[in-house]
Amino acid sequence: MISLVLLGTGNLAKHLFNVFLGVNEIRVLQVIGRNVDQLAHFKDRVVTETDFTKIADADIYIIAVSDDAIASVATFLKDKNGLVVHTSGSVPLKSLGGLNKRGVFYPLQTFSEGKTINFKEVPVCIEAEDKNDLELLKKLAGLISLKVHEITSDQRKSLHLAAVFVNNFTNFLFTIGQDICTEHNLPFSLLTPLIKETVNKLDYLPPFDAQTGPAKRNDVKTMESHLKQLKNKNYQDIYSLFSQLIGEKYGQKL
C-alpha cells in the first residue's frame, strides 16, 4: 500500500486523483489546494485541506500545481520524511529545493476538463536521486500506467520541447485548416479522417518516411497556387517556411 497526498486541484490533479482511486494498492490520504471551489470536486471522496501547513504524513507527496508555484509549495514539505515529487515537464528536479527525498512524476499527456484518458497508455516519466525513491516511483507509476520511463531532467526538458512541436504547434495547424474550411463554407470534419490517418501512420512508419505533399515533390506550381490562395499573411509565412524547410530536408533546391 502506497499512501499519497495530492497538492493541487487543477486538471492534472483531478485526472491523477480519479486514476488513483481505482487502484487498491494506492491510498490518497488528502488533497490540498487554496481554491475552495476546485477542492469541491474532491471533498466527498477524500479529506481536503486548504491550509498548506496541515499536510498529512504520507509515503509520497505529489505536487500538481503550475510550474511557477512548485518551489513555494515544496517549502511546506521540507520537514516531511516522504518522497516529494512534482509533475512538470519543464521544471528541473532541483527546483524542489533541499528536501530529503525528491523526484519527478511526469505524465506525458494533455489533460482536458471532463475528458477521460486511458491512463494505462500514458507514458509516465520518472526521476529520483535515490535508488529507493526511484523504486517507489516505479511502483506507483506501474500501478496506473503500462509505460513507465526513467529519464533525466535534461531529457524531460527536451521531451517537453518536442511536445510543444507535436501538440501545440500541430493543433495550431489544425486551426489554420479550420479557418480555411470556414472561409470556403466547408465543414472541418472533412479533414479529420485525413488527420487521423496521418497520425495512425506513426505506429508503423517514422514521420520522416511518411512525408508527402508539394514541398517534398518540389511541385513549384502547386506551391505557388497555394500561396496565392492564402489571403492571411501569417498563413503565407507558415506555408513558405514549411515548404522551404521540407524542401531542404528532402534535398530539393527551392
Add this chain to the structure above:
Amino acid sequence: MISLVLLGTGNLAKHLFNVFLGVNEIRVLQVIGRNVDQLAHFKDRVVTETDFTKIADADIYIIAVSDDAIASVATFLKDKNGLVVHTSGSVPLKSLGGLNKRGVFYPLQTFSEGKTINFKEVPVCIEAEDKNDLELLKKLAGLISLKVHEITSDQRKSLHLAAVFVNNFTNFLFTIGQDICTEHNLPFSLLTPLIKETVNKLDYLPPFDAQTGPAKRNDVKTMESHLKQLKNKNYQDIYSLFSQLIGEKYGQKL
C-alpha cells in the same frame, strides 16, 4: 450495376480497385496503365491493358493518375459516352477538356502502399456539371463511403490547401519531434499518446478552443528556454513563427 474503367495504377488506383471489388453493385471492367509492373497488381482479378487507345466502354471512367497527366489521359476518352472523372484535389474539373460528361471524384485521404483504409469513413468529394452525372457519382460514392460531399472546384482547391497544413505540415512537425527525441536518446513513441489525444480532441472541441502551451499563455520564460535548447536554426525559426502567430491569435502582445 455501375460499370467502371480505372485509368492509373498508383496507390489511389489500387485502393479504389480493392474497395470496388468488394461491392456487388460495381463492376470494374478494365484497369489501364503504361507501367506493366504496376499493372501486375491487378491482372489476376481484372482485364488489364497498357494501350490507352483500347479502352472498354463503361458507365464511368476514373482517371487516377498524377495531376500533370490528367489532361492527356482525358484526351483518350473524348469519344466515349460514359462519365469521365478525375480524382485530384487540386485540378479543376475543366482541365478534363471538352468531354461530353465530366466530373470529379476526390477521396480526401492519404493512401499508403500496403496500408488498408476503412473507406466507409473517407470523405468522397464529388462534382459534375450535369445533374444526372452528379446523381451517378453520388450513387457510386455512396456504395463505398458514408461521407459523400458535393463541392465546387474552388472549394476542392481550398480543401487541398487545408490538407497540406493539417497533413503535410503536421507530419513535418512530427519529424521535428522525432529529431529532438533522437538527439536526446528518447524513444519517439513517448510522444504518440499525446499526439493521438491532440487529434482525438478534434471530435468534440474545435482546435481554436483546444490550444494550449507556452505561446498561448504568453509564458516568455519557457519560450526563451525552448529557443535556447534548439540547436537547429530552422527549428528555431518554426518555433519563433508559431509562438508569434499563436500569441497574435490569442491576443497576447509578444
